[in-house]
Amino acid sequence: MKIYLAGPDVFLPDAVEVGRRKAAICAAHGLTGLYPLDNAIDLTVPDASRQIFCGNEAMMEAADAIIANLTPFRGAGADPGTVYELGYMAGRGKFCLAYSNDGAVYADRLSRSMDVRSEDGRLVDPQGLTVEDFGLPDNLMMIHALELHGCPLVTPATMPVDIWHDLAAFEACVRMAAARLIAT
Amino acid sequence: MKIYLAGPDVFLPDAVEVGRRKAAICAAHGLTGLYPLDNAIDLTVPDASRQIFCGNEAMMEAADAIIANLTPFRGAGADPGTVYELGYMAGRGKFCLAYSNDGAVYADRLSRSMDVRSEDGRLVDPQGLTVEDFGLPDNLMMIHALELHGCPLVTPATMPVDIWHDLAAFEACVRMAAARLIAT
Structure with a gap:
């Protein structure tokens, strides 16, 4: 079962390493993580951004589910790029999961x-x-989409010190995805 | 043809009036605008937010297209709730249009x-x-989704004085929707 790994993680200085850690957690639970940076895109070509879009969309089509990182990004709400992907996957009828490392x-x-x-x-x-x-914790469209098209948003009991690298809430999503997707 | 009118317009003090103006512009072009606040929700009930979600989702299902207001909202990017809806409509294979009154x-x-x-x-x-x-002008996922699942983002040549009430860019989207949806 394939899981699309959405999130502003791709903007981290160690984005590739974070993707590797997320994929390893998926593998430990019998799932295959698909991470946007796995698509090899030449960033120097004029239509690089369009190629990234098409690569991400193809990955979403190939995936059975999404785990979106909705940790607030440059403001009080989630990263719009990630939220677009959550909406797209809900629209495609895929299984939707997400976490936020800030549960306020x-x-x-x-x-x-x-x-x-x-x-x-x-x-x-x-x-x-x-x-x-x-x-x-965020706009009602995302919160109820998760409830009704997958699993409720996962948030940690206390905010981790490093909100961009703590993957406990992510792993909780992986566990739920494995229980749901491998059982069916 | 029905158009779902998505945007942080619902958060304006005169949200209902803005919806009426948008619906009137749609009607003038032979289209029916569906505005989230047309759903009568009792905001005092405990599951009001869930009812809003379900009402919006039902409207999106009923619509042939979306016109999303992606004008930056509380930060440098678009409103995540609106972006969720754009993603959902793209995933459902509906015709996607959007505008932003800040084209920077x-x-x-x-x-x-x-x-x-x-x-x-x-x-x-x-x-x-x-x-x-x-x-x-914003995250590549929304920008290229519009190009590939509808029409490119519409932005004004110069930013209007009142970014929340100027509907020229919105009307340009309505015109494109009418040309596309009524012709087919």
Whole structure:
């Protein structure tokens, strides 16, 4: 069974090594991890970004499931590129799993970086845009997609010191994927 | 032909009115706009967020196409909830369109809000995470998904004064959707 390994992990300085560790964890549970950087793309060609897209899409087609890293990326929410892939896999009817190494409620996390206040019964940010206030760790579309198209978001009981390299929550997803995909 | 109207517009103080304006533009071009807030959800019930998800998913199933507002939201990139929906619609094989009222290159936009520097041939943010540097306005997954599953991202020649209420780029998407969907 093949698992597409989505996440902003590809942006880490040691992105290739993180992919190797994730694939090894999959292998230990009888699964095959497909990591975007396994596609050999020549980054110097003019259409490199399009080739990356096509490589990722082909990997998603080949996979039975996705494990997405939804740890907040450059702000209070998940990496949009990763979220696109989660949506795509849900749309393709594949089994959806994800984790975030920051399990805080979205509104609480946001209020660490900007002024979030109550106004006319809504929680709003400094631009006056509503802040989702359902007690969820991120936008409800991702959270409920996971519940209804796979397994609920996995978060650690306490935030790991190194949110980009701690793979305990990832391994919990792999275990759930193995239990579900190998059994069926 | 039905178009799902995705975007952080639902978070605006005048979210309902913006939806009405978008639906009116669709109607003027012979299309039916489906706006998330058209679903009547009781926000006081415990599973309100799940009901919103299910309502949105049902609307997406009913739609032939999506027009997603990818204008940067609380940071340098698009709203993850909207991006999830774009991915889902691409996965369902629906026709994908989107616009952003900020057409700047992602790396340039990011450098307005944080220190972006070159390091070992990579562009990196203050956390040392790679900054996508393909000259695109947002993450390559969304940009190329639009090219390959619908129409290229629409951006205005100059950023409108009111990025949340200017609907010229939206209307350009509606025109393209009408040309494509009504013709076929």
